[in-house]
Amino acid sequence: MKRILKQFRGQTISIYIALIAVVILFSALSPTFFTASNIIIVLRQVSSLGIMALGMMYVMLLGNVDLSVGCEVSLLGIVMSYCMVEWGLNIPATIFICIALGLVLGLLNGFVVTYCKIPSIIATLGTSWIFQGISYTICNAQPIYGFPEGFSVLGQGSVGPIPIPIILFAFCALFTSFVLNKTVYGRTLYAVGSNEESARLSGVNTKFIQITSYVICSCFTILASVILLSRVNSGQPSTGIGQEMNVLTSIVLGGICFTGGDGQVSGSIAGVLVIGVLQNGLVMLGAGEYVQLMVKGLILLFALSIDSVKQFIKSRQRTAV
Amino acid sequence: MAERILVVDNVTKTYPGVKALDQVSLAFEKGEIHALVGENGAGKSTIIKTIAGAIKPDSGAVLFERKDLTKMKTSEIRGCGIEVVYQEFNLALQLPVYENIFIGNLAGKGPGNRLADKKYMIETTKKLFEKLGIRIDPESRVDSLSVAYMQFVEIAKAVSRNVRILIMDEPTATLTNAEVEILFKTIRKLKEEGVTILYVSHRMEEIFELTDRCSVLRDGRYIATVHTKDTTRKELIRYMVGREVSETFPTRKSRIGEEVLRAEHLTGNTVSDISFTLHKGEILGFGGLVGAGRTETVEMLFGAARVESGSIWLHGEPVKIPNPRAAVQKGIALIPEDRKRHGLILDKSIMENATLPMLKRFARGSVLNRKLQEKATREQTEALGIKTPGVDQLAKNLSGGNQQKVVLAKWLISSSDILIFDEPTRGVDVGAKQEIYQIMNRLVESGKSIIMISSEMPELLGMADRLIVMCEHKMSGELSKENMDQIQVLELASGKK
Ligand SMILES: Nc1ncnc2c1ncn2[C@@H]1O[C@H](COP(=O)(O)OP(=O)(O)OP(=O)(O)O)[C@@H](O)[C@H]1O
Numbered sequence: 178m179k180r181i182l183k184q185f186r187g188q189t190i191s192i193y194i195a196l197i198a199v200v201i202l203f204s205a206l207s208p209t210f211f212t213a214s215n216i217i218i219v220l221r222q223v224s225s226l227g228i229m230a231l232g233m234m235y236v237m238l239l240g241n242v243d244l245s246v247g248c249e250v251s252l253l254g255i256v257m258s259y260c261m262v263e264w265g266l267n268i269p270a271t272i273f274i275c276i277a278l279g280l281v282l283g284l285l286n287g288f289v290v291t292y293c294k295i296p297s298i299i300a301t302l303g304t305s306w307i308f309q310g311i312s313y314t315i316c317n318a319q320p321i322y323g324f325p326e327g328f329s330v331l332g333q334g335s336v337g338p339i340p341i342p343i344i345l346f347a348f349c350a351l352f353t354s355f356v357l358n359k360t361v362y363g364r365t366l367y368a369v370g371s372n373e374e375s376a377r378l379s380g381v382n383t384k385f386i387q388i389t390s391y392v393i394c395s396c397f398t399i400l401a402s403v404i405l406l407s408r409v410n411s412g413q414p415s416t417g418i419g420q421e422m423n424v425l426t427s428i429v430l431g432g433i434c435f436t437g438g439d440g441q442v443s444g445s446i447a448g449v450l451v452i453g454v455l456q457n458g459l460v461m462l463g464a465g466e467y468v469q470l471m472v473k474g475l476i477l478l479f480a481l482s483i484d485s486v487k488q489f490i491k492s493r494q495r496t497a498v
Numbered sequence: 499m500a501e502r503i504l505v506v507d508n509v510t511k512t513y514p515g516v517k518a519l520d521q522v523s524l525a526f527e528k529g530e531i532h533a534l535v536g537e538n539g540a541g542k543s544t545i546i547k548t549i550a551g552a553i554k555p556d557s558g559a560v561l562f563e564r565k566d567l568t569k570m571k572t573s574e575i576r577g578c579g580i581e582v583v584y585q586e587f588n589l590a591l592q593l594p595v596y597e598n599i600f601i602g603n604l605a606g607k608g609p610g611n612r613l614a615d616k617k618y619m620i621e622t623t624k625k626l627f628e629k630l631g632i633r634i635d636p637e638s639r640v641d642s643l644s645v646a647y648m649q650f651v652e653i654a655k656a657v658s659r660n661v662r663i664l665i666m667d668e669p670t671a672t673l674t675n676a677e678v679e680i681l682f683k684t685i686r687k688l689k690e691e692g693v694t695i696l697y698v699s700h701r702m703e704e705i706f707e708l709t710d711r712c713s714v715l716r717d718g719r720y721i722a723t724v725h726t727k728d729t730t731r732k733e734l735i736r737y738m739v740g741r742e743v744s745e746t747f748p749t750r751k752s753r754i755g756e757e758v759l760r761a762e763h764l765t766g767n768t769v770s771d772i773s774f775t776l777h778k779g780e781i782l783g784f785g786g787l788v789g790a791g792r793t794e795t796v797e798m799l800f801g802a803a804r805v806e807s808g809s810i811w812l813h814g815e816p817v818k819i820p821n822p823r824a825a826v827q828k829g830i831a832l833i834p835e836d837r838k839r840h841g842l843i844l845d846k847s848i849m850e851n852a853t854l855p856m857l858k859r860f861a862r863g864s865v866l867n868r869k870l871q872e873k874a875t876r877e878q879t880e881a882l883g884i885k886t887p888g889v890d891q892l893a894k895n896l897s898g899g900n901q902q903k904v905v906l907a908k909w910l911i912s913s914s915d916i917l918i919f920d921e922p923t924r925g926v927d928v929g930a931k932q933e934i935y936q937i938m939n940r941l942v943e944s945g946k947s948i949i950m951i952s953s954e955m956p957e958l959l960g961m962a963d964r965l966i967v968m969c970e971h972k973m974s975g976e977l978s979k980e981n982m983d984q985i986q987v988l989e990l991a992s993g994k995k
């Protein structure tokens with residue numbers, strides 16, 4: 178018990194409370210909410226968001242942000258659609274191109290932030306406009322469809338009762354948790370995020386860490402874009418627009434520190450689940466998209482203010498040293 | 499002559515408007531403890547940063563066993579066994595202690611050493627702490643430690659590797675006497691192992707107790723190198739300042755008047771049951787070890803922490819001070835000890851920092867009058883001898899001691915009635931210390947009252963009219979001017995009485 182508590186020390190607990198609260202709330206309001214099939218639906222819906230959130234963690238732990246992930250999903254989707262439909266490439270070749278392009282985009286983001294020394298929020302805002310512009314140009318603002326047989330398996334297929342996207346999400350979560358907690362790279366990432374100057378003076382190649390964080394983030398985005406495209410089964414330039422805000426919301430909910438250096442995978446996943454449960458539950462209750470937006474905003478502010486209030490009380494008392 | 503292991507050769511470094519180093523040459527021998535002294539802004543930290551590769555000099559070289567360090571990457575320089583404890587904390591606060599010890603050099607295992615070897619790092623850290631004789635849990639997060647312990651983590655980090663040259667920039671500023679002893683023991687042991695130590699401090703006693711040789715810098719220029727045992731305090735100070743500075747405490751002619759502040763059984767913010775009075779024209783000293791709860795006590799007076807029970811009286815009236823704003827309005831000022839965290843806005847200019855508490859005074863209507871601001875700031879920078887090309891210099895570009903002076907300037911401009919100085923001379927050079935004492939005297943002579951927290955015994959005994967001594971978050975005694983002496987204070991501070 179003590180060890181579990183120690184795990185949570187210094188981290189936000191409110192997200193877990195919020196998660197349990199929304200689950201109980203919707204279970205009470207709708208009899209079909211807390212059923213195995215619905216839970217699987219929720220998980221499948223959040224899996225691409227979750228994968229992107231995990232990727233974003235690498236960037237956020239350094240105190241940076243990547244606002245271009247949404248538009249990157251769109252761009253990769255459009256390019257893959259174009260390859261398959263206009264050029265008639267087969268699935269492996271298409272995915273190969275997608276991976277190559279994704280890595281280039283990640284490198285581009287990393288380069289702009291690290292070497293051009295533009296604050297990441299501005300730099301990735303810029304690249305996101307570029308990505309968006311390119312995707313609309315390629316497809317002429319028209320959806321592209323007619324993919325080869327079998328492409329939909331990734332997003333729609335399942336192994337036994339469990340959909341493939343959920344498996345991929347779980348794998349990414351385990352992988353990220355492992356990298357961040359157990360590897361030299363991951364721990365160095367935390368060190369740079371926590372005190373860049375100290376890390377630099379200790380001989381850490383902070384530029385390398387920064388660039389790779391964007392490339393890793395991009396890898397997760399690549400996976401998410403393949404899953405999304407295969408689920409929708411048509412390439413649309415608007416697929417990813419606004420996704421970055423959902424990603425940010427969920428990991429900020431999950432207690433990832435905006436200035437870097439602090440936060441756990443478990444928190445991010447909880448954040449993603451809160452968003453997923455809210456979306457699913459509100460739809461079940463018949464609430465429209467706009468109500469969802471409002472509730473999401475309220476939850477975000479509420480969850481974060483719990484922590485601030487807690488910190489405020491602590492700072493006023495400062496009893497325990 | 500012993501082997502010269504590290505040579506600084508004709509190094510120059512300029513910043514806009516400042517020549518931080520001007521053709522400085524120094525040589526350090528193997529296995530010596532070499533002090534670097536000089537006034538605030540003399541260039542000590544700049545030399546250190548140049549050696550460690552944190553900054554590149556404009557010209558000149560740093561030779562370590564004939565290799566030029568200025569041409570190397572920081573990681574390569576560390577590979578040579580050169581370790582630095584910087585003047586400012588350089589810890590990753592959210593991470594556990596053991597990862598800070600191994601920062602930039604995490605122990606790996608598994609394929610290609612890619613996995614972090616947590617167990618090994620914790621074990622090694624534990625052993626290291628045992629060797630140093632300090633008790634810190636390697637797994638606790640750094641931000642849960644006290645300042646003194648953070649300093650030890652910093653020191654342990656530096657000695658954890660195969661260190662050959664250990665550089666320390668004012669490492670004792672936050673340590674108590676007992677901890678300083680532990681540090682000195684460690685340093686001497688390293689010296690026996692042949693490690694060369696560069697030691698920067700403004701505390702003369704330490705220089706004479708610890709070091710073999712001493713190099714003096716003034717205004718970015720090299721002045722002299724002397725054998726510590728062949729020199730005197732006076733001579734050293736003359737080298738540093740360029741003129742005679744008396745080290746006696748200036749006398750003052752203040753009349754102690756009526757009571758202005760009284761605390762009764764003040765409890766909260768980790769301290770309990772503190773009672774004292776402060777009179778007009780008086781300097782009330784607060785003595786005790788670092789971490790005895792003195793800062794915590796004055797934070798309550800200033801409204802920066804909540805009072806749980808007990809009462810505060812101002813001019814005979816009971817008052818509530820819910821926040822610092824209320825304190826400032828009631829004429830109370832706090833000059834905090836941790837200038838980086840509480841005292842300064844590092845990205846703003848000296849002028850903006852200094853005039854912040856009293857911006858209204860410099861405004862017509864609500865439009866600020868820059869000229870007035872500038873004038874007031876310039877008066878204070880001159881009075882305190884803040885070394886800077888102008889009042890527009892950003893606070894973060896000042897040397898450590900000069901930053902401390904800006905914090906002082908800020909509250910001197912604000913003209914409050916009750917001033918609380920928390921370690922006012924920490925990190926400040928001898929000349930400026932005198933200035934600060936004289937300013938404090940002028941303040942009480944003009945009818946203000948001062949509470950002074952200090953861990954430096956001579957300063958407490960020399961300046962205070964009365965003394966409150968604290969021990970382990972409680973008040974352990976009060977001493978009047980007549981029966982104030984070093985032994986009394988030490989006994990009270992260590993709780994032997
Ligand atoms: N980044 C910077 N930009 C501009 N000026 C700087 C910068 N860093 C240092 N300086 C200036 O260089 C001079 C030397 O500074 P340095 O920090 O070496 O002094 P110091 O001897 O360590 O003083 P202290 O005892 O106060 O720590 C100072 O005048 C300081 O204002």
Ligand SMILES: [Mg+2]
Nearest residue numbers: 543585897898
């Ligand atoms: Mg310095």
